Amino acid sequence: MKAKNFSEHALLQTKIAVLRDKKTPSPLFAKTLNEISVILCALIGAEIDTVKTTVITPLMRTGALKQKRPVVFVPILRAGLGMLDGFLSLMPGAAVGHVGVERDHATLKPRFYYYKTPPLKGADVWVLDPMLATGGSLDFALAKLKAHMPHALRAVSVIASPEGIAHVEKEHPDVKLYTAVVDNKLNAKGYIMPGLGDAGDRYFNT
Ligand code: PRP
Numbered sequence: 001m002k003a004k005n006f007s008e009h010a011l012l013q014t015k016i017a018v019l020r021d022k023k024t025p026s027p028l029f030a031k032t033l034n035e036i037s038v039i040l041c042a043l044i045g046a047e048i049d050t051v052k053t054t055v056i057t058p059l060m061r062t063g064a065l066k067q068k069r070p071v072v073f074v075p076i077l078r079a080g081l082g083m084l085d086g087f088l089s090l091m092p093g094a095a096v097g098h099v100g101v102e103r104d105h106a107t108l109k110p111r112f113y114y115y116k117t118p119p120l121k122g123a124d125v126w127v128l129d130p131m132l133a134t135g136g137s138l139d140f141a142l143a144k145l146k147a148h149m150p151h152a153l154r155a156v157s158v159i160a161s162p163e164g165i166a167h168v169e170k171e172h173p174d175v176k177l178y179t180a181v182v183d184n185k186l187n188a189k190g191y192i193m194p195g196l197g198d199a200g201d202r203y204f205n206t
């Protein structure tokens, strides 16, 4: 499994416990998902490509770094929206696209309903979705995005199943996968165990 996980990150894991708790109300769920997203952005941001530039301080010109390529964040609707503000808070210059995919509850297959992104050619695209379960939704979204020729794709989740990681790594070996934690398995209904339930419902109080 090549996906990078941050299960040793103590602060991150205390916040995931808040998301998991069935008693956590939607406003606290949303706030905590936002905080987790800020931490994930900081961790993944350590890997972005940069180029050398200069900056003039009040005292002198000095060397500095700037992002090499434009970044586009693409939350998968709906639950991915809960990660967007956290990522934008650290990288406010990023553009945002949206992909709408929902799982059919009976078949667990992705059902596509929306696509709108800025031009992706040459951009670094970061796909955001807190839950990677069967991997069907992310697989579908990545295939759509690849058709628009981004420079590279990253996918970021909060809780992933081993099955979902294996699915996406098989179909998209070129995509860098990150997750805050890897859980045990999927249950018969395709929910991540122990997981947190339905992320979209808990975020939007539906
Ligand atoms: C959830 C989640 C992922 C998907 C993961 O969305 O946010 O997009 O399920 O499942 P998969 O890996 O098996 O495809 P859902 O379909 O519940 O839609 P929602 O965000 O609108 O609630």
Ligand code: URA
Pocket: 079, 131, 133, 190, 191, 192, 193, 195, 196, 197, 198, 199, 200
């Ligand atoms: N989507 C969710 O929101 N939760 C799961 O456990 C699986 C898919």
